[in-house]
Amino acid sequence: MRVDDLYSQRTKYFRTSEIRELLELSQRPDVISFAGGLPSPHAFPVEEIKEIVERVLSNDYATALQYGPTPGLKIFRETITEYVKNFGINADIDDVFITVGSQQALDIVGRVFIDAGDVIFVSLPTYLGAINAFYAYGANMVGVPLDEEGMRVDILEEKIKELKKKGEKLKLIYTVPTFQNPAGVELSEERRKHLLEIAAEHDLLIVEDEPYSMLRFEGEPIPSIKSMDKEGRVIYMGTFSKIMSPGFRLAYVVAEKSVARKMVVAKQSMDLCAPTFTQVIAKYYVENGYLTRRVEKIIEMYRKKRDIMLDAMDEYFPQECKWTKPRGGMFLWVELPEHINTVEMVQDAVKEKVAYVHGRAFHVDGGGTNAMRLNFTNPDDDVIEEGIKRLAKVIKTRM
Amino acid sequence: MRVDDLYSQRTKYFRTSEIRELLELSQRPDVISFAGGLPSPHAFPVEEIKEIVERVLSNDYATALQYGPTPGLKIFRETITEYVKNFGINADIDDVFITVGSQQALDIVGRVFIDAGDVIFVSLPTYLGAINAFYAYGANMVGVPLDEEGMRVDILEEKIKELKKKGEKLKLIYTVPTFQNPAGVELSEERRKHLLEIAAEHDLLIVEDEPYSMLRFEGEPIPSIKSMDKEGRVIYMGTFSKIMSPGFRLAYVVAEKSVARKMVVAKQSMDLCAPTFTQVIAKYYVENGYLTRRVEKIIEMYRKKRDIMLDAMDEYFPQECKWTKPRGGMFLWVELPEHINTVEMVQDAVKEKVAYVHGRAFHVDGGGTNAMRLNFTNPDDDVIEEGIKRLAKVIKTRM
Known part of the structure; x- marks a missing residue:
């Protein structure tokens, strides 16, 4: 059937997330991914939810x-x-x-x-x-x-x-x-x-x-x-x-x-x-x-991850790179020398088994092509340094 | 601030559900409501969910x-x-x-x-x-x-x-x-x-x-x-x-x-x-x-409710009314004599502490003004007959 004739005009504005494929690539088990925007699974209040659900299903179902x-x-x-x-x-x-x-x-x-x-x-x-x-x-x-x-x-x-x-x-x-x-x-x-x-x-x-x-x-x-x-x-x-x-x-x-x-x-x-x-x-x-008690734990967990990442970047990233030092949240932002195209570099990174999101995905003007977003909350502590090391290698090779 | 100037053109197509207020009225504890479209709370698989959640939070969190x-x-x-x-x-x-x-x-x-x-x-x-x-x-x-x-x-x-x-x-x-x-x-x-x-x-x-x-x-x-x-x-x-x-x-x-x-x-x-x-x-x-076992129970529960409602309608509704006899689902449909306006009659019904949804709500052509939808799944068995009796009285008074 000719379904294309039936779509609404507004479907021309639809766009698939430009990073969708990238996120799929980054989920391969051997890839250290700084690409996603996910909380750490260790941050989830599993026991608290268990306890609450038991009560809710007994009293408030x-x-x-x-x-x-x-x-x-x-x-x-x-x-x-x-x-x-x-x-x-x-x-x-x-x-x-x-x-x-x-x-x-x-x-x-x-x-x-x-x-x-x-x-x-x-x-x-x-x-x-x-x-x-x-x-x-x-x-x-x-x-x-x-x-x-x-x-x-x-x-x-x-x-x-x-x-x-x-x-x-x-x-x-x-x-x-x-x-x-x-x-x-x-x-x-x-x-x-x-x-x-x-x-x-x-x-x-x-x-x-x-x-x-x-x-x-x-x-x-x-x-x-x-x-x-x-x-x-x-x-x-x-x-x-x-x-x-x-x-x-x-x-x-x-x-x-x-x-x-x-x-x-x-x-x-x-x-x-x-x-x-x-x-x-x-x-x-x-x-x-x-919530209050859980947030304290999450903050402690994520602060440590951020510190591991920042320390590793200080050690391994070329000095031509600049990055933000967030006082909270889940992400930091890296700017590479202008001639480095982070959109193209994604392929090199995946080959080296590390992933990030290129900066263009976050721009409405086509900019950000020498930038990248790194997530520090989802990867486990013990792989963050290795991931940064791999990423540094990718960047240096490009430079 | 003049927010009206900022709304999109498409908001002109927005409509609140015409029965929203009615549904609120019908939730008063003394009203027997056939108006909602809700499952019976007794149909919920509470114990099954409890058991599954326990396992999910242990293994799949x-x-x-x-x-x-x-x-x-x-x-x-x-x-x-x-x-x-x-x-x-x-x-x-x-x-x-x-x-x-x-x-x-x-x-x-x-x-x-x-x-x-x-x-x-x-x-x-x-x-x-x-x-x-x-x-x-x-x-x-x-x-x-x-x-x-x-x-x-x-x-x-x-x-x-x-x-x-x-x-x-x-x-x-x-x-x-x-x-x-x-x-x-x-x-x-x-x-x-x-x-x-x-x-x-x-x-x-x-x-x-x-x-x-x-x-x-x-x-x-x-x-x-x-x-x-x-x-x-x-x-x-x-x-x-x-x-x-x-x-x-x-x-x-x-x-x-x-x-x-x-x-x-x-x-x-x-x-x-x-x-x-x-x-x-x-x-x-x-x-x-x-699911299979639960559905068997729900069917038994709802069939009984439907039967109670249909029996009560046979007994109390004026013979000028016609209604469907559904072989399943949650609703039946009543048509009253043409001159009875069910939109207006809602007020009488709520006064008599019974609620339904008027037929016009389900029409795109302004029709259905002598019809109503009755839900038989949400009210408890022991109030259905009384509700139908009240509704019959409302209809007879209008006629």
Whole structure:
């Protein structure tokens, strides 16, 4: 049958993740992979979940196994309104809804706000999943460089003015302020304030995506942008994927009531509700203090991995390379000399049985071709040094 | 802030489920509700899940708690390819992918196939969730009446020809062939064959949505449309919501490889993957024979509920009413005399502490205003008769 005639116009915006094949290659057992974006399996709260599930299936099964309301179970949304106080956010229960991972929250943002051609500002580099989500709606993503203090908000302001003059329809600014994926940097407090001012001046939304803010190895927390937001301009996203289990598919959005309601209406026709079973488990995980204790362990585990990686890079990487030294999160970012093409170098790396993601995957402007993202949380401690050694060899050979 | 200026054009297609408020009303503890579409909580395999979770968290936690591939875990898709043989379907693993409930599968169909104005054929009445999913993409839904043998395929054929002549873009036919929601009827084998012939002649897709096919109380199974499909024209959907737990949010699609691949690309930017935790549990639930034994119990439980409801209707309903006598599933459909408006009558019913869903909610043409859907699976056995008695009183008062 001629199915091609039946596809919708919007399928032209679909793109498979550019790193999909790479991730498959990197899963070969002899490859040391810094390519994925996965938590360590040793970070999962297995015993805690066992204990909670036993109780949930004895006492709460009629809720935990049944359909739930589209915004999420009330008892879990209440937990979230309490929990986000950790980030200085005062939310009403009607500001909060539950999604199937933050990726769904990004998709709903696209659905509710983006028409083809609308301008979305992202940093260079930015999170790959956001690129794919917004691109699926035909967004015109405009990149703004970042440095050690996050997005260059001054350059953002220039770009906004320039594009406004051209009559473009500007919609929102997307940011991962804390331990950004892929660069590992933090948006400074000053820039957060400035970002909010700019958004107010030009009447734009801010999407604040915060998967890593609990994974701080050192330094003082910086207030979330949402905590400074007096106008309901910030759509805040958090997730349980990095502090509990990505397999639970639980994230949440905090947004101004009317925006949250519109997003929930969209979600209703998309999947009715997030898994109630995992919502009930997550509720107890937070409320019984398991989360706090688990996060301490995860931080310790990941700080060590980061240190092993940074030490090995200091020892083995050529001095022409530069890299970020993240104070938390899961990733660091490496820049090689300009003439080294990391897209092409992937093949050499896989031959040497080591994997990374090339920087172009995180760029909306074709840039990043001499950069790479390294994940330090998933590989076991005892292979990180060897992996860096292999990668250093690959780079030196190219140079 | 003036957020209204920032919403996308497509939000004009969003509609809240017309029965949302009604469902909230019907949840008051003193109301006997035939309105929801919920399984009985007594149908949930609580002990089986307990046992499986214990094992999964001991042996498979590294998979069950981690991110999974977008099409679903390979081990679970293998289970599905075996399982769908029950419906005469020979699927390759690349034809199968896992979704967050069938609602997500419907949403992906909309995303991949529907441009605003495209014609989708549905029956009158049809499943409300499909109306909402397709409407969100601006579909032009054309209704085809049904009778005791399901959709009037002869009328469908006329409508196709008529709309083709007008130059409309026709895309697909949506059907719930077995124990249809809301009418409870089965599409006869002859009509299934005819439907496939018509789809082939006019080069349309068929979306075969089968949530209830395992819940057969009597009669011989009719082959699925997908089992007769030699051309890859049928997108088949099944779910674990009615035979395990809706709170697990697990459904699956079987479609021709290239179509499945396109739908998976769409899904990737929507939520990355379905819950891996529940996928692994469901895999063991199927493979260890728990599902087969549980389904036997559910059938027994639901058959009894249906019988109680039908007996009570025979006794209490005015003879001017007609209703379907489903051989399985979860719903039956009542038609009242034409002058009785069931939309208005909802208020009377809630006053009498009984709830139903009015027929208009399941119509794309404003029809169904003298009809209602009754769910017999969720209320406890001992309240069904009383609920029907109350409803009969409401109807008689209106008449």
